[in-house]
Amino acid sequence: MKFLDEYRDPEAARRLVEATWRLVTRPWTIMEVCGGQTHAIVRHGIDEVLPAGVTLLHGPGCPVCVTPLEKIDRAIALASRPDVIFCSFGDMLRVPGSERDLLSVKAAGGDVRIVYSPLDALQVAVENPGRQVIFFAVGFETTAPGNAMAVFQARRAGVSNFSLLVSHVLVPPALEAILGSPDCRVQGFLAAGHVCAVMGFTEYLPIATRYRVPIVVTGFEPLDILQGLYLCLKQLEEGRAEVENQYARVVSEQGNRPAQALVAEVFGVVPRAWRGIGEIPGSGLGLRDEYADFDAERRFDLASVGPRPEPAECIAGLVLQGLKKPHECGAFGSRCTPEHPLGATMVSSEGACAAYFRHRRVAAGQAGTR
Amino acid sequence: MSDARGFEPSCPAPVGRYGQVLMAHGGGGRLMHELLERVFLPAFANPALAAGHDASIVEAGGARVAFTTDSYVVRPLFFPGGSIGTLAVNGTVNDLAMAGARPLALSAGFIIEEGLPVETLERVVASMRAAADESGVAIVTGDTKVVDHGKGDGVFVNTSGIGLVEHDLPILPASVRPGDAVIVSGDLGRHGMAIMAAREGLRFESAIESDCAPVWAPVRELLDAGVEVHCLRDLTRGGLASALNEIAGAARVGITIDERDVAVREDVRGACEILGFDPMYVANEGRFVAFVPEADAARAVELLRRHPVSAGAAVAGRVRAEGSPAVRVRSLLGVTRVLDMLSGEQLPRIC
Numbered sequence: 001m002k003f004l005d006e007y008r009d010p011e012a013a014r015r016l017v018e019a020t021w022r023l024v025t026r027p028w029t030i031m032e033v034c035g036g037q038t039h040a041i042v043r044h045g046i047d048e049v050l051p052a053g054v055t056l057l058h059g060p061g062c063p064v065c066v067t068p069l070e071k072i073d074r075a076i077a078l079a080s081r082p083d084v085i086f087c088s089f090g091d092m093l094r095v096p097g098s099e100r101d102l103l104s105v106k107a108a109g110g111d112v113r114i115v116y117s118p119l120d121a122l123q124v125a126v127e128n129p130g131r132q133v134i135f136f137a138v139g140f141e142t143t144a145p146g147n148a149m150a151v152f153q154a155r156r157a158g159v160s161n162f163s164l165l166v167s168h169v170l171v172p173p174a175l176e177a178i179l180g181s182p183d184c185r186v187q188g189f190l191a192a193g194h195v196c197a198v199m200g201f202t203e204y205l206p207i208a209t210r211y212r213v214p215i216v217v218t219g220f221e222p223l224d225i226l227q228g229l230y231l232c233l234k235q236l237e238e239g240r241a242e243v244e245n246q247y248a249r250v251v252s253e254q255g256n257r258p259a260q261a262l263v264a265e266v267f268g269v270v271p272r273a274w275r276g277i278g279e280i281p282g283s284g285l286g287l288r289d290e291y292a293d294f295d296a297e298r299r300f301d302l303a304s305v306g307p308r309p310e311p312a313e314c315i316a317g318l319v320l321q322g323l324k325k326p327h328e329c330g331a332f333g334s335r336c337t338p339e340h341p342l343g344a345t346m347v348s349s350e351g352a353c354a355a356y357f358r359h360r361r362v363a364a365g366q367a368g369t370r
Numbered sequence: 371m372s373d374a375r376g377f378e379p380s381c382p383a384p385v386g387r388y389g390q391v392l393m394a395h396g397g398g399g400r401l402m403h404e405l406l407e408r409v410f411l412p413a414f415a416n417p418a419l420a421a422g423h424d425a426s427i428v429e430a431g432g433a434r435v436a437f438t439t440d441s442y443v444v445r446p447l448f449f450p451g452g453s454i455g456t457l458a459v460n461g462t463v464n465d466l467a468m469a470g471a472r473p474l475a476l477s478a479g480f481i482i483e484e485g486l487p488v489e490t491l492e493r494v495v496a497s498m499r500a501a502a503d504e505s506g507v508a509i510v511t512g513d514t515k516v517v518d519h520g521k522g523d524g525v526f527v528n529t530s531g532i533g534l535v536e537h538d539l540p541i542l543p544a545s546v547r548p549g550d551a552v553i554v555s556g557d558l559g560r561h562g563m564a565i566m567a568a569r570e571g572l573r574f575e576s577a578i579e580s581d582c583a584p585v586w587a588p589v590r591e592l593l594d595a596g597v598e599v600h601c602l603r604d605l606t607r608g609g610l611a612s613a614l615n616e617i618a619g620a621a622r623v624g625i626t627i628d629e630r631d632v633a634v635r636e637d638v639r640g641a642c643e644i645l646g647f648d649p650m651y652v653a654n655e656g657r658f659v660a661f662v663p664e665a666d667a668a669r670a671v672e673l674l675r676r677h678p679v680s681a682g683a684a685v686a687g688r689v690r691a692e693g694s695p696a697v698r699v700r701s702l703l704g705v706t707r708v709l710d711m712l713s714g715e716q717l718p719r720i721c
Contacts, residue, residue, distance in 0.1 A: 017703075103394065
């Protein structure tokens with residue numbers, strides 16, 4: 001397939017792996033920011049072919065995983081209302097709230113619909129003028145332009161029965177929070193290519209300088225990731241800390257300016273709680289006051305749905321900060337599985353725990369026979 | 371209820387954390403198996419059911435008769451490459467073929483939603499007749515019921531089928547042996563992605579067509595040629611990954627396949643990438659996996675390739691003696707990982 005097979009070529013991958021082995025002289029620890037990268041790494045076994053001292057930590061870049069429990073509970077409360085059609089991307093439906101998930105709301109008769117775009121949700125609103133249509137606007141900078149466009153169009157067309165439940169998050173403040181932690185082990189980052197496709201990568205320049213970490217904007221195919229790792233390791237070996245762009249076929253330095261302008265028109269930067277991590281200042285997007293009518297949390301009374309404690313056993317917060325690996329959790333694979341998840345990282349298609357569970361590797365002793 | 375059942379030596383498997391049936395319980399993955407094991411298998415327990423195959427074999431006057439049933443609830447009713455009618459006939463014909471049985475006759479039951487245009491029903495029925503003719507089976511009995519508007523999705527179809535087993539091979543998961551070759555009959559994922567694309571209005575350069583087709587002809591070719599077929603399984607709900615896990619579990623063996631030996635068409639792969647689906651878990655309606663002794667593998671592949679429906683047949687893996695973890699796949703980097711059973715439904719991703 002065009003733009004796919006080229007980046008999955010086993011021979012090219014082998015050459016990159018060999019080049020990495022020749023390059024590395026010391027142990028290094030690198031965090032891939034995006035959950036999509038985590039899944040590609042685990043699925044293709046990239047971490048297993050790297051030089052022994054190179055450790056990959058899995059970052060917080062899974063929008064499903066970092067959406068706070070309180071937001072999930074609010075989504076469930078809204079979706080349970082008979083006057084509401086609740087629209088969401090598919091993988092939010094399985095995330096456990098305090099008591100149940102959106103799939104259970106659907107099974108109990110709630111009108112919960114999977115859509116592929118917020119504009120589809122807006123269309124549902126147009127077609128159902130007698131119902132309130134709410135879209136669960138989660139995600140990083142990647143999904144923000146689409147959500148902004150839906151609200152922008154709704155206001156222009158005078159669609160008054162449409163609103164967003166917003167839980168948008170931003171990558172750079174999260175990287176700074178990780179780097180600012182006294183326990184931080186991260187020496188370099190693979191930045192999330194699709195976030196940078198929207199935002200460009202100028203935001204990362206001061207972070208690389210201030211914390212002296214190389215940041216390589218990286219794609220999602222095996223060869224992208226191997227090349228991103230190679231570039232990051234090369235910087236580390238040479239003592240450089242720069243922002244490099246491995247994903248130049250998609251990402252430009254300035255990003256997608258019209259998309260940024262639309263996001264800035266509709267959303268403003270707000271403090272945001274991250275599930276398992278806590279509140280990070282300036283790390284989220286919320287609807288501007290001019291668009292308050294489209295904010296589900298201002299349109300509906302949700303005062304009764306407040307913060308709840310996380311399951312005590314879940315270490316998702318430590319996993320999301322790269323402080324623990326999924327299999328280091330006592331509940332992993334036993335009391336926590338995709339069918340019975342304790343935390344969102346076990347649910348999402350981008351969650352690190354789900355990646356480890358689904359693609360968990362065969363222990364060395366068992367791998368011999370074929 | 372649980373009090374009335376009293377003490378039982380078996381451990382009831384929990385159906386997830388859910389007290390209600392979810393869509394995911396119909397997805398062909400682990401939740402569906404939990405439901406089968408908790409609700410249906412204990413209630414109906416008998417040796418034929420316990421064999422865990424697509425069709426059961428019952429003795430009837432000295433003949434070995436294969437018997438199977440399946441219900442079809444697909445939306446939209448018509449999609450590129452087929453319809454609910456072709457699915458209902460080919461699906462049941464294929465379930466019989468997976469038991470190595472020559473399809474003889476089918477029944478057809480229709481649950482029709484009030485308001486369905488008669489013309490639509492006629493098109494469904496015509497597609498069933500055409501599919502039945504293609505496989506040389508007759509639809510010999512049937513039933514219709516009508517439900518209130520809003521209580522159905524146009525039309526639901528159930529088909530049952532009987533077939534005749536005309537050989538002595540026990541074609542069952544329990545016959546799978548370490549060293550067997552695992553043959554996949556063609557490229558994966560077309561039916562599931564054709565339905566997704568049609569249902570959700572996803573537009574690609576050309577429409578992905580379902581692979582819906584009968585597979586009895588190539589199976590008969592294998593049997594007539596004397597290939598020692600150990601097991602067959604069609605790759606419907608849950609895809610190749612679920613089929614291999616079911617068989618590995620029932621046969622208490624391991625299976626290793628190589629990702630590079632499993633074909634997925636470009637357009638299907640593209641659609642899967644966009645939605646975040648893994649083709650290994652996507653449904654097919656004209657694909658099956660055959661377990662044959664290594665010595666018969668090359669000949670079996672050559673025989674299968676004579677038929678258009680299995681022209682893409684290839685050996686994709688081998689059966690191992692040890693079974694934990696059961697199903698493994700070698701990635702293009704040569705790293706072996708687990709190919710687990712699907713948990714629930716595959717749900718489209720965010721970004």
